[in-house]
Amino acid sequence: MESTWLVLVSLALGLGVGAGFVTLLYAAERHGRQAAEVVNPAVPDGxxxxxxxxxxxxxxxxxxxxxxxxxxxxxxxxxxxxxxxxxxxxxxxxxxxxxxxxxxxxxxxxxxxxxxxxxxxxxxxxxxxxxxxxxxxxxxHTEAFRLDEVRRDFVANVSHELKTPIAAVGLLAEALDQAADEPVQVRRFADRLMGESRRLARLTQEIIELSRLQAQEALATPELVDVDAVVADAIEQNHVVAAAAGISIVVGKKTGALVYGEQPLLVMAVHNLVANAVNYSSNGSRVGVGVRRHKGAVEITVTDQGVGIPEVDLDRVFERFFRVDDARARNTGGTGLGLAIVKHVVQNHGGDVRVWSQLGSGSTFTIRVPEAPLPLTPPPTASAATGEPTP
The missing domain is CATH 3.30.450.20 (PAS domain)
Known part of the structure; x- marks a missing residue:
């Protein structure tokens, strides 16, 4: 009897331990499944x-x-x-x-x-x-912030640049009124008034040109352009000013190079470089302008023997309204937009512009734009009289 009771007790203890072990296994499995769900890298469908x-x-x-x-x-x-x-x-x-x-x-x-x-x-x-x-x-949104800053700076710079000639025009008009009975003074003030008027007109025109160049439709009607003719036109526009300062403009030989673009814009870009070279050169010096065809590109180089540009300013010379020598630029009528216009003209023609300079030795600006393929020679036509091909 006693042995039977012991067997029953042992059986009960075994069942209890087994049930507890099974419960522990189930709990461990459930905890493991939950942990796996936490670290599972899957994301909702889609x-x-x-x-x-x-x-x-x-x-x-x-x-x-x-x-x-x-x-x-x-x-x-x-x-x-x-x-x-x-x-x-x-x-x-x-x-x-x-x-x-x-x-x-x-x-x-x-x-x-x-x-x-x-x-x-x-x-x-x-x-x-x-x-x-x-x-x-x-x-x-970094680019949007940058463009917004550029816009704000541009508006501030334009306002500042316009303020000076506008104020000068107002003061000169008052001076003219007060000197109405003095012909010599009237002529002097009138000359200065005309100078400020021209400066204001030039600044306004360059602002308009720069705004147009920054638009996507800047090259709406590209055509085949003769680079030698572009250089000749740009030099002609600067001939009088250069001659007055005793500065000679030396031009390299013609190349026959052609590019696709807008001739007036290219003339304006080269004109701005030549004008800068003349304005920043000493009297009696020389400005060189050359064209060459190199590895599928046409390079227009303008070199002067002027004061040069400090190395720290080389990266900024193409910024709008930046002047290396602010006082001299104002004396020569510079607006600070000329090189910015050059940069945008060249970029709109698929090219770039580079500068090399050394203080006291002068500067060299190089425009580089893709060369247009030469037009094909038309096939010979038969002569109406002989039926032979004409040469």
Whole structure:
């Protein structure tokens, strides 16, 4: 009897231990399945295709802020590195969206990548994706900010540049009124008034030209242009001023080079370079203008023996309203737009412009534009009288 009781007790204990072991196994399996779900990098169906189709950089983050999906744009903009968001500012926004459940949109200035120094302007939007993920979308607005700054600077510069001649015209008009009975003074003030008027007209015209060049339709009607003729026209426009200063303009031999574009614009660009060379050269010096065909390009070079440009200013000479010597530029009637116009004319013709300079030795500006293929020679035609081909 006693042995039977012991057997029953042992059986009961065995069943209890077995049931407990099974329960532990089930709990462990359930905990493992939940853990696997937490680290599972899969995102809701269709998100991959949506991110790939968006122009915005897209990132999906799991509850541990691991990046489980990132579009190529997110990597290219330096937002994601090593499956993590690079910027703490973005992680703070992600935490706020998780806490409140509300979508957020912010404008941020962030570095490009974990090691980059350059800043970029981003428009960032975040929202929950299901119950576990957060979706982050970012658009790079750096170029828009840059263009807006350029626009503001341009307006400010134009206002400043127009203020001087307009004020001068007003003062000279008053002086003329007060000197009405003094013919000599009237003539002197009238000459100065005409000079300021011409300067104002030239500045206004160059602003209009620069605005047109920055438009997409700047080369609406390109045609075949003879570069030798362009150079000849530009030199002719500067001949009187150069001769008055005893400056000789030396031209290289003709090349017969042709380019596609607008002849008036190319003449204006070369004219501006020659005018600069004359204005910044000492009396009795020489300005050289040459054309050559080189590796599918036509190069127009203007060299002077003037004061030269400091090395620190070489990268800025093509900026609008930038002057190396502000006082001298004003004395010569310079507007600060001439080289900016050259740059845009050349860029609109598919080329570039470069400068070399050394203080005290002069400067060399080189325009380079693609060369147009030579026109084909027309086939010989038969002579009506002889039936033979005409030469």
């Amino acid at each position: 998100i991959d295709q949506v991110l790939d189709a968006l122009e915005s950089a897209g990132v999906v983050l799991d509850p541990s802020n691991n990046v489980v999906k990132a579009s190529p744009g997110a990597h290219a903009l330096g937002l994601v590195w090593n499956r993590q968001l690079v910027h703490p500012e973005l992680l703070d926004l992600v935490a706020d969206v998780r806490r409140t459940g509300d979508a957020r949109a912010e404008d941020l200035v962030l570095s490009r990548g974990p090691f980059g120094d350059a800043s970029a302007h981003f428009r960032v939007r975040l929202a929950t994706l299901g119950t576990r993920y957060v979706l982050l979308l970012a658009d790079d």
